[in-house]
Amino acid sequence: MTHVNRRSVLKGAAAAGAVGALSQTGLFDFAKAWAQTAPWKPEKGAKLQLLRWKRFVQSEEDAFMVLVAAFTKATGVAVSVLNESLDDVQPKASVAANTGQGPDLFWGLYSLPHLFPTKVIDVTDVADYLGKKYGGWAPSAITYGKSGNRWIAIPMGYNGNVINYRESQIKAAGFQKIPEDTAGFLELMKGLKAKNTPGGMALGRASGDGNAWVHWCLWAFGGNLVDAKDKVIIKSPETEKALAYAQQLYATFIPGTASWNDSFNNKAFLAGELSLTNNGVSIYAAEKADADKNPKMKELAADTNHALWPIGPVGKPTEFHICYPMMAMRYSKFPQAAKAFMAFALEAENYDKWLVGAVGYITHPLNYYDKNPVWTSDPKLTIVREVGRRTLTAGGLGSVGERAASALADFLVLDMFASVCTGRTTVKEAIDVAERQAKRIYR
Amino acid sequence: MPEAVIREPAPAMAAPSAWSRLKVNRGWLAFWFMMPAAAFLVLFLAYPLGLGIWLSFTDARIGRPGEFIGLENYEWLVDDSKFLLAVFNTLFYTIVASAVKFAIGLYLAILLNNHLPFRAVIRAIVLIPFIVPTVLSAIAFWWIFDPQFSIVSWSLRQMGFIKANVDFLGDAWNARWSVIFVNVWRGVPFIAITLLAGLQTVQPSLYEAATIDGASRWQMFRFITYPLLTPIIAVVMTFSVLFTFTDFQLIKVLTNGQPAGATELMATLSYNRAILGSKIGEGAAISTAMIPFLLACILISWFGLQRRKWQHGEAND
Numbered sequence: 001m002t003h004v005n006r007r008s009v010l011k012g013a014a015a016a017g018a019v020g021a022l023s024q025t026g027l028f029d030f031a032k033a034w035a036q037t038a039p040w041k042p043e044k045g046a047k048l049q050l051l052r053w054k055r056f057v058q059s060e061e062d063a064f065m066v067l068v069a070a071f072t073k074a075t076g077v078a079v080s081v082l083n084e085s086l087d088d089v090q091p092k093a094s095v096a097a098n099t100g101q102g103p104d105l106f107w108g109l110y111s112l113p114h115l116f117p118t119k120v121i122d123v124t125d126v127a128d129y130l131g132k133k134y135g136g137w138a139p140s141a142i143t144y145g146k147s148g149n150r151w152i153a154i155p156m157g158y159n160g161n162v163i164n165y166r167e168s169q170i171k172a173a174g175f176q177k178i179p180e181d182t183a184g185f186l187e188l189m190k191g192l193k194a195k196n197t198p199g200g201m202a203l204g205r206a207s208g209d210g211n212a213w214v215h216w217c218l219w220a221f222g223g224n225l226v227d228a229k230d231k232v233i234i235k236s237p238e239t240e241k242a243l244a245y246a247q248q249l250y251a252t253f254i255p256g257t258a259s260w261n262d263s264f265n266n267k268a269f270l271a272g273e274l275s276l277t278n279n280g281v282s283i284y285a286a287e288k289a290d291a292d293k294n295p296k297m298k299e300l301a302a303d304t305n306h307a308l309w310p311i312g313p314v315g316k317p318t319e320f321h322i323c324y325p326m327m328a329m330r331y332s333k334f335p336q337a338a339k340a341f342m343a344f345a346l347e348a349e350n351y352d353k354w355l356v357g358a359v360g361y362i363t364h365p366l367n368y369y370d371k372n373p374v375w376t377s378d379p380k381l382t383i384v385r386e387v388g389r390r391t392l393t394a395g396g397l398g399s400v401g402e403r404a405a406s407a408l409a410d411f412l413v414l415d416m417f418a419s420v421c422t423g424r425t426t427v428k429e430a431i432d433v434a435e436r437q438a439k440r441i442y443r
Numbered sequence: 444m445p446e447a448v449i450r451e452p453a454p455a456m457a458a459p460s461a462w463s464r465l466k467v468n469r470g471w472l473a474f475w476f477m478m479p480a481a482a483f484l485v486l487f488l489a490y491p492l493g494l495g496i497w498l499s500f501t502d503a504r505i506g507r508p509g510e511f512i513g514l515e516n517y518e519w520l521v522d523d524s525k526f527l528l529a530v531f532n533t534l535f536y537t538i539v540a541s542a543v544k545f546a547i548g549l550y551l552a553i554l555l556n557n558h559l560p561f562r563a564v565i566r567a568i569v570l571i572p573f574i575v576p577t578v579l580s581a582i583a584f585w586w587i588f589d590p591q592f593s594i595v596s597w598s599l600r601q602m603g604f605i606k607a608n609v610d611f612l613g614d615a616w617n618a619r620w621s622v623i624f625v626n627v628w629r630g631v632p633f634i635a636i637t638l639l640a641g642l643q644t645v646q647p648s649l650y651e652a653a654t655i656d657g658a659s660r661w662q663m664f665r666f667i668t669y670p671l672l673t674p675i676i677a678v679v680m681t682f683s684v685l686f687t688f689t690d691f692q693l694i695k696v697l698t699n700g701q702p703a704g705a706t707e708l709m710a711t712l713s714y715n716r717a718i719l720g721s722k723i724g725e726g727a728a729i730s731t732a733m734i735p736f737l738l739a740c741i742l743i744s745w746f747g748l749q750r751r752k753w754q755h756g757e758a759n760d
Contacts, residue, residue, distance in 0.1 A: 091718040094505040115505065115721055204613075204701040256590020258702035259612030268591045402504070402721065409719040415525075418703035424615060433524050440519060 030349040031074030042337035046077045052107040054083040056282045063357025067350045077337045087207055104332035110394040113153035113327040114401040120152045121328040121335050126343045127151035135367035138388035143400050144323045153325035154342045157362040159280045160321050160387035161212035163307040169197045169275040178307035182220055185310040189252035192275050199276030200253040202260035203418045205411050209262050213278045214417040215320040218242045220312025225438055226398035232438045235431050243420045243427045250421035258422050281360040308383050321391040363387045406441045498727035505721040516728035528704050529712040537688045540626045548634025556642045573632035581696035584625045588612050612698055615705035622706050634679055641675035681744040709733050
């Protein structure tokens with residue numbers, strides 16, 4: 001088994017990173033051949049600017065930049081990559097779409113392209129090409145990528161949001177593994193608290209982790225913001241049950257989760273203060289990256305494991321993983337180059353290496369990549385392979401478009417859970433507030 | 444020919460054309476000198492303000508111009524509990540923070556006006572919170588208020604005052620007081636230094652006369668310092684209130700409105716709805732709703748404090 005960590009990837013990247021040395025890895029040969037046969041011929045003198053979410057795992061970004069360098073070498077198209085924190089990609093993209101200038105490519109999250117479906121380039125040909133070649137798209141990738149009959153974005157990957165836990169502390173609380181149902185999960189959380197090793201999940205305005213767990217909870221009990229026709233149905237006994245469950249869960253949390261944003265649980269887990277949380281596998285990646293020089297981290301990495309979410313009364317997975325779609329803007333002067341880049345990135349010769357570099361933090365949207373070595377080289381990462389097929393989409397039963405994005409941006413569900421859990425409002429009041437706001441968004 | 448000379452005015456004396464009169468007209472010249480400033484104000488202040496107000500009457504979304512919908516956005520907001528909470532938070536935040544900032548600022552200014560050793564150094568140190576970029580200081584406080592790693596909680600725990608960490612930002616009222624504390628910490632230097640400048644314009648002879656008359660320190664403050672400082676207090680507090688009312692960076696970095704909207708200010712709510720939620724019209728309505736509050740504040744300081752007769756060289760009533 002190859003042991004993949006930041007260091008080994010960096011070594012690989014160092015070998016491949018110097019663009020001149022690319023041919024040694026075979027990547028450049030492939031890139032050159034690809035550029036000659038690919039259906040998308042970049043415009044003369046094309047230059048691309050790409051704005052992406054800021055990496056959480058350094059080795060992922062390193063691997064991505066190798067891929068970018070190979071593309072430039074093969075096609076002559078210079079790609080400058082800008083980074084913005086996850087929450088800031090959307091406003092930037094929105095303003096760019098509004099003013100008609102800015103980066104050619106945006107790489108954001110969830111339903112970003114659906115905020116301005118008319119302002120992005122139709123990439124149906126790219127999606128069809130990739131889908132045919134690589135065993136088809138995961139169902140949620142199709143939902144996120146398509147608007148009506150056409151593809152408006154290429155889902156580049158998912159960030160699986162799973163249960164991160166400490167094996168020793170779960171055992172100390174009397175459990176061998178994470179229970180597979182919500183009732184058992186609550187018992188586990190109670191047990192952890194009783195042992196004075198509480199878990200905790202972000203209940204502040206954490207667009208990633210916070211939204212992931214409250215949506216899981218809402219859906220697990222059969223609650224939904226809207227139905228398939230986008231009619232608001234949040235006011236239901238199922239929602240009440242979900243909120244009551246969250247209240248019980250919150251009582252077992254480590255103090256302070258109401259102010260947590262996406263980074264707090266990482267900090268607390270890495271400091272050994274947290275026995276269980278929900279996150280990408282980036283905590284584990286960080287532990288392993290530092291394991292060589294820090295024996296504490298080595299110990300922590302050996303004790304950290306991941307699990308999929310428990311299943312609630314609805315009887316099927318109700319997970320909510322982040323999807324990262326990439327879109328090309330209509331104002332771009334180089335649409336062919338942009339399409340070529342997206343297709344190039346998802347070709348096996350590039351994408352396989354990138355998945356390895358991301359050490360499980362990124363999951364593929366194309367079924368072919370199930371056999372990527374990252375999923376088997378470390379058994380602790382294997383479960384993350386499934387997230388593309390298991391995740392529900394933003395908006396739940398409803399459409400994935402602008403309205404779902406608005407509801408997420410307003411933290412509609414998250415605030416409903418937070419105000420109940422922190423005792424600011426009653427269950428009924430919180431649902432009323434959410435319903436009223438949802439009705440305006442979905443009118 | 445002499446007659447002709449008399450009848451026809453010499454060419455030099457011909458009535459000057461409108462253009463040549465304009466060329467030497469000082470008003471006309473002044474108009475052009477003012478143009479850059481006026482253009483600047485119109486372009487960067489009046490136009491955005493007007494546009495913002497117009498947008499608040501539309502259902503515009505990012506990437507799509509809206510249609511005129513009248514007062515619909517406002518009608519919605521009047522019943523929106525999150526908006527009302529944000530209004531309450533903003534008023535509470537502004538009133539409490541401004542009052543505390545004024546009290547501490549005035550105290551510091553009076554203190555610094557005395558003959559202290561290392562006065563120049565101390566004055567420079569007092570300015571530090573104001574110089575540090577808001578986002579940086581907010582991030583520093585973010586760690587200070589961290590639920591798990593707070594230095595304050597840690598110290599109190601070590602000293603045995605508390606058993607569990609203080610939940611600074613997770614509890615609604617703790618969070619409100621915490622952000623007010625940071626705002627005060629940041630805002631005091633501005634007030635202190637400005638008031639100090641005002642204090643130094645007060646003539647020492649007034650105090651000497653008062654001392655001879657047997658005035659106490661409080662009387663000297665009440666009847667000399669305070670009245671002479673009033674104009675500058677009016678200006679500095681107007682600025683302070685305006686800045687506090689429209690605060691954005693601090694909240695955005697420190698709490699982003701959590702827990703569950705307990706620290707949401709009108710400015711952050713407007714940003715969240717308009718930019719993140721792409722409902723430009725509604726966001727503009729929230730911003731526009733701030734204008735009456737700001738106007739009221741300016742008018743109070745203008746009419747209440749500025750129009751003292753002595754400022755115009757007359758005696759006080």
